[in-house]
Amino acid sequence: MRSTLVDPNTACRVWSRSIRRGEHKVRVGLFLSLEHALDDDLRQRFADLTEFVRVASQAGFDFLHAGQHVLVPQFQYLQSLPVLARIAADAGNIEIGTDILLLALQHPVHVAEMGATLDVICGGRFSLGVGLGYRDVEFESLGVKQGTRLRRFLESMQVVKKLWTEEVVSFKGEFFELKDVSLAARPLQRPRPPIVLAASGDKMVKRAARIADALSLTGHDTVDTLIRQDGLYRAALEDAGKPYPPEKYRLSKELFVGRTREQAERDCFPHIEAKYRAYAAWGQDDVLPSGKSFSQEVKALAENRFIVGSPEQCVEQILAHREAIEFQDFSFRLHYPGMPHRQSMQALELFAENVLPTLQSG
Numbered sequence: 001m002r003s004t005l006v007d008p009n010t011a012c013r014v015w016s017r018s019i020r021r022g023e024h025k026v027r028v029g030l031f032l033s034l035e036h037a038l039d040d041d042l043r044q045r046f047a048d049l050t051e052f053v054r055v056a057s058q059a060g061f062d063f064l065h066a067g068q069h070v071l072v073p074q075f076q077y078l079q080s081l082p083v084l085a086r087i088a089a090d091a092g093n094i095e096i097g098t099d100i101l102l103l104a105l106q107h108p109v110h111v112a113e114m115g116a117t118l119d120v121i122c123g124g125r126f127s128l129g130v131g132l133g134y135r136d137v138e139f140e141s142l143g144v145k146q147g148t149r150l151r152r153f154l155e156s157m158q159v160v161k162k163l164w165t166e167e168v169v170s171f172k173g174e175f176f177e178l179k180d181v182s183l184a185a186r187p188l189q190r191p192r193p194p195i196v197l198a199a200s201g202d203k204m205v206k207r208a209a210r211i212a213d214a215l216s217l218t219g220h221d222t223v224d225t226l227i228r229q230d231g232l233y234r235a236a237l238e239d240a241g242k243p244y245p246p247e248k249y250r251l252s253k254e255l256f257v258g259r260t261r262e263q264a265e266r267d268c269f270p271h272i273e274a275k276y277r278a279y280a281a282w283g284q285d286d287v288l289p290s291g292k293s294f295s296q297e298v299k300a301l302a303e304n305r306f307i308v309g310s311p312e313q314c315v316e317q318i319l320a321h322r323e324a325i326e327f328q329d330f331s332f333r334l335h336y337p338g339m340p341h342r343q344s345m346q347a348l349e350l351f352a353e354n355v356l357p358t359l360q361s362g
Contacts, residue, residue: 026322026359029063030056030348031099031252031333032087034078035275040338042076048341049083050090052348057092059352060360064091065099065129065331071137074278075337081114088122097127099216099252099331100198104133104149105142108159108176116164116187124188127248129216130157131198135282151175157195157211164192194248202289205229209236214246217327219253220279222304225290226251230325245326253321254306255332257351261309265299267343268308271336273298307332311354318359330359 032053036045053064064087066080084096096118103111111128119126132153133139139146155173162169163183171178187193197212199205200220208215215233217226234244254272258264279285280294294301302308307317318330334351335344 025361026327027062027248027329028356028359029061029065029095029329029331031331032064032066032083033333033335033337034066034080034083035069035072035075035337036077037338038074038076040076042078045341046078046083048344050087052335052341052344053087053090055345055348056352057090057094059348060356061094061352062360063095063097063127063329063331065097065127067099068101069135069138070105071141072278074281081118084118085121088118091122093123093125095125095127096122097129097196099129099196099250100131101129102133102138103130103156103160104153105138105144106156108156109163109178109181111156112160112163113184115160115193116183116185119187119189119193120185126187126189127194127196128160129196129198130212132204134284134286148175154211161192161195196248196250198252199229200284200288202229202232205232206236209233209240209242214248214250214328216250216252216331217325219251219305220284220294221288221290222292223321223324224304225288227324229289245328248329249327250329250331251321251325251327252331254302254308255314255318256306256308256334257311257314257347257355259310259350261313264308264310264347267347268336268339269298269302271339272302272306274338275336276301311350314351314355315358318355 032049036042056064066083068080069077080098080101088096101111115126115128132149136146139149144152152175155175159171159176159178162171164187168180168182169178170180194213196214196216197204197208198216198218199208200218205215217229219226237244237246256264256268258267276294285292285294307314309317334347
């Protein structure tokens with residue numbers, strides 16, 4: 001899979017020079033997939049996850065993040081906050097966080113308390129990644145009207161920030177009201193843990209510049225769309241009087257590495273295909289700016305979207321992306337529902353040995 005961003009050889013030459021000058025060091029982290037096949041033994045899968053986390057920590061990855069969905073019929077799905085609390089010790093000294101927490105479905109007091117607790121548990125290395133959400137069943141089942149989700153989301157952001165930064169908080173909004181309250185536990189980070197907003201739509205990309213510390217560009221859409229949205233984000237930051245790129249500006253991509261591209265495709269394509277069938281059933285492709293359906297053959301789906309190949313090909317593709325989009329953090333996953341644990345571990349070790357050092361040089 002060749003990059004359509006820039007000429008790969010040019011990208012590698014430019015990056016090699018930049019890395020030697022220390023200009024483009026990238027923080028590299030892993031998205032911990034908490035989804036598992038319906039017939040999996042969840043106890044064993046969780047034991048596999050803790051091994052994965054220990055190896056990733058020892059290998060020198062910079063962060064570990066986990067996402068959230070509820071009421072998922074296609075998979076078994078563990079919830080991120082208790083999982084993050086459990087793996088904090090295994091993660092060592094690296095950042096842990098949510099990517100994403102469905103903020104419009106939570107009470108912001110609960111989010112602020114849980115986030116502060118996690119920040120204490122991990123020694124001040126927690127980051128809160130939030131998103132708007134889109135699945136009807138989640139909103140309907142939790143009693144939140146879809147038509148209010150954006151307003152609830154924005155109000156919740158205000159409340160969480162106030163609770164994390166003010167000793168005593170009073171707030172009166174459309175959905176939440178607080179009177180002279182204080183958190184039971186305060187985060188270690190000052191002024192507060194960072195908040196990263198994940199966005200697929202153009203409006204949320206621009207909104208991230210105003211209300212969040214950084215944007216997480218979701219890699220489900222095409223590369224052309226991501227580059228265009230990076231331009232929107234840059235302009236919105238300028239309008240807000242903020243520098244580009246901000247710390248923790250993140251690109252999240254689907255990535256899998258094998259000894260050869262052919263092996264990588266054999267190992268991951270069946271599992272990615274099943275995952276994206278679920279995304280299509282959830283309607284995620286309906287909210288993408290490109291409007292391109294996930295209901296297509298996996299090779300066609302991967303083209304101009306995913307990074308799949310040998311270590312050398314993965315380096316080439318990531319560097320080409322970085323030449324076009326000045327992200328500071330790069331995130332990806334190495335496990336999909338139904339994938340054997342040994343395949344995930346082999347890919348983790350291969351990436352750690354042959355790709356990670358190049359990205360972290362500086």
